[in-house]
Amino acid sequence: MPEGDTVWQTARRLREALAGRVLTRSDLRVPRFATADLTGRTVLDVTPRGKHLLTRIEDGLTLHSHLRMDGSWQVYATGERWRGGPAHQIRAILGNAERTAVGYRLPVLELIRTADEPEVVGHLGPDLLGPDWDPGEAVRRLTSDPARPLGEALLDQRNLAGIGNVYKSELAFLAAVTPWLPVGELPPGVPERLVATAHRLLDANKDRPDRRTTTTRRPGQPLHVYGREGRRCPRCGAAVRRAELGDRVTYWCPGCQKGPSAPTN
CATH class of the missing domain: 3.20.190.10 (MutM-like, N-terminal)
Incomplete structure (x- = not known):
């Protein structure tokens, strides 16, 4: 993808x-x-x-x-x-x-x-891999609508450019919140950490043949939750879930990611 x-x-x-x-x-x-x-x-x-x-x-x-x-x-x-x-x-x-x-x-x-x-x-936000990368501006845009679900805000290329469904799911997992948590309810400091992590992961993966967000070197575990429906969460052991809303696919752990669950179509 x-x-x-x-x-x-x-x-x-x-x-x-x-x-x-x-x-x-x-x-x-x-x-x-x-x-x-x-x-x-x-x-x-x-x-x-x-x-x-x-x-x-x-x-x-x-x-x-x-x-x-x-x-x-x-x-x-x-x-x-x-x-x-x-x-x-x-x-x-x-x-x-x-x-x-x-x-x-x-x-x-x-x-x-x-x-x-x-x-x-010209409508795009700061490019995660571009020379114009500005983490402060990315945080400002990401949090500009406090009621907006985190996943939607991360996917909006007007906030920060380069994130798709894979990174959306992985970033929410790393922040220990569900993608449906309103941005305004993120704990203090989390938006800044999310933006910094997004930049770090994309920068690390731009030179890799296969995308990886985990630090483990075990075969078959390059990602925490994306594509791992029904498998054990690497953090708490609960079964990873999948939600399909339109053309968007989201994976998350209901055990350790806090916030609302997936809405129904």
Whole structure:
């Protein structure tokens, strides 16, 4: 599931494959930009912003993409067989003499002017992995609506950019509160610790092939609660539960996480 660390890794792969090289192949398979031709232009940079990817191209252009739930960018040696999915799922192809980047199942793909980037990412809060990271501002935004459930506040990219369902569940567990506890009811100091932990975890995982939030090295226990429905909580031994509300999935321990339980649909 793409979250801030996954997007950061994707940006690094794309940057290494494309930046500084002239495009020899360009194919944007979305109706609005199907006729756009980027061949002959040099890719300048690929920058992650929260869960957004900004591929900057000479002549003041940016290819903006978002992975959402199951989108991906795959990089292949030019001429290598593509294995990221069937051809009908391909939304973008950017290639040079050495590498080809193929975007699969991209729900957001648009070509914009680089000067207009603030229109698509300007609403985001401090980026957990960005040069603008500001923990004080992140805390201020996270706690700005005291009645809002913690999980919703963590997922709101206007508060801090980069958290998805996995980190939402793990952060609530580490804070020993349920994701449905109103932010205003968090004990003193917990919002600051939550923000610091979020930054620490994403920063640590941006260079790992597999995401890990635990300190144990036992096989099969990289996460505390996410994906562990019915298994024993590593802190208190109670059975971990799962809740599905719309397209959001949450895991939590009813034994040691204090606060309201999951509401029903």
